[in-house]
Amino acid sequence: MRLLSAMTTAAVSAACALSATMAFADDQLPELPVRGAPVPGGIALQTPASSVASGVVFLDNLLLWIIVPITIFVTALLIWVIVFHNRRANPTPSKFTHNSPLEVAWTAIPALILLVIAFFSFPALRYEQTMPEADVTLKTTGYQWYWGYEYVDHGVEFSSFMLNREELEEYGYTQDEYLLATDTAVVLPVGKDIVVQVTAADVIHSWAMPAFGVKQDGVPGRLAELWFNIDQEGIYFGQCSELCGINHAYMPITVKAVSEEEYVAWLERQGAQFAEGSWEADVQARVQLAAAE
Known part of the structure; x- marks a missing residue:
């Protein structure tokens, strides 16, 4: 050795x-x-020095603008549930199992968000991977x-x-x-x-x-x-x-x-x-x- x-x-x-x-x-x-x-x-990311890097920075900023409101919204929901739906504040919880409008909303809205992300990310990926x-x-x-x-x-x-x-x-x-x-x-x-x-x-x-x-x-x-x-x-x-x-x-x-x-x-x-x-x-x-x- x-x-x-x-x-x-x-x-x-x-x-x-x-x-x-x-x-x-x-x-x-x-x-x-x-x-x-x-x-x-x-x-932060380094200052872009190529068109490829500019596309990466744009996509990163776009995702940041999308994920920050989502994070704030989910955090607010968690706080709302913790404060107003704990055992002391709500001793008799409701027993319903379905809410069709809510279920449609939480399926359709994330799907639309993913479509927006895909609309910008796929061209950026293709641009970077096409020699x-x-x-x-x-x-x-x-x-x-x-x-x-x-x-x-x-x-x-x-x-x-x-x-x-x-x-x-x-x-x-x-x-x-x-x-x-x-x-x-x-x-x-x-x-x-x-x-x-x-x-x-x-x-x-x-x-x-x-x-x-x-x-x-x-x-x-x-x-x-x-x-x-x-x-x-x-x-x-x-x-x-x-x-x-x-x-x-x-x-x-x-x-x-x-x-x-x-x-x-x-x-x-x-x-x-x-x-x-x-x-x-x-x-x-x-x-x-x-x-x-």
Whole structure:
């Protein structure tokens, strides 16, 4: 057991060292504001940064407006029954067994409420689960306990590990971002449809980005998909959201959303090649033309 533990530690250390050599590949990116991060004591959803997340927030608010009046109404009924229909206040209870209008009401009204919920939730679910034609395809693989990424169309691959406290400033983060920041961030363009393929290499993990409104389990041997389109440039944090072992709490996700031009430049620095006629090639040509002028 000690030998196995030592071998595992050595393997993780080697992977960390490999990742560290790639960690400064994005140091030429512009300084970005943190837009998607948990707030101490927060009870609300994060500010949506994609159309998928906007739909989730709208549905959450709709359900809140429905459930709060129901909760107040049921609580008032309980109080009314407790006060006016206890043994002391009502020593001789009535013996009726049916009330047709009441029974019709408590059947029809909940059914109508469920229809309203379905009317809004089914389209939102369909929108989130229907994959668009991808402008960017990113494959992510969960490992115990880090994430591996592959830009499928460009042959760019790296692993992403959580930063220790003493490393945060070195990578441009603050101490408040401990347990959130990683050594190598996923870089994605704003305004593009991004399809993420999610799987795992050992146990079930879950790739979750609250600001994007997505959460998808990665199951070994299976390939699942999610998608989003980021609204604003910035840094967004996520987390593995499926209990996956002793270090489950230490495999965060960092996404840096940048402009199309910055994204293409970042891919170029990673040695990526662009297919003729692709949007990346068009952006590359536009940037080169502007520089020449």
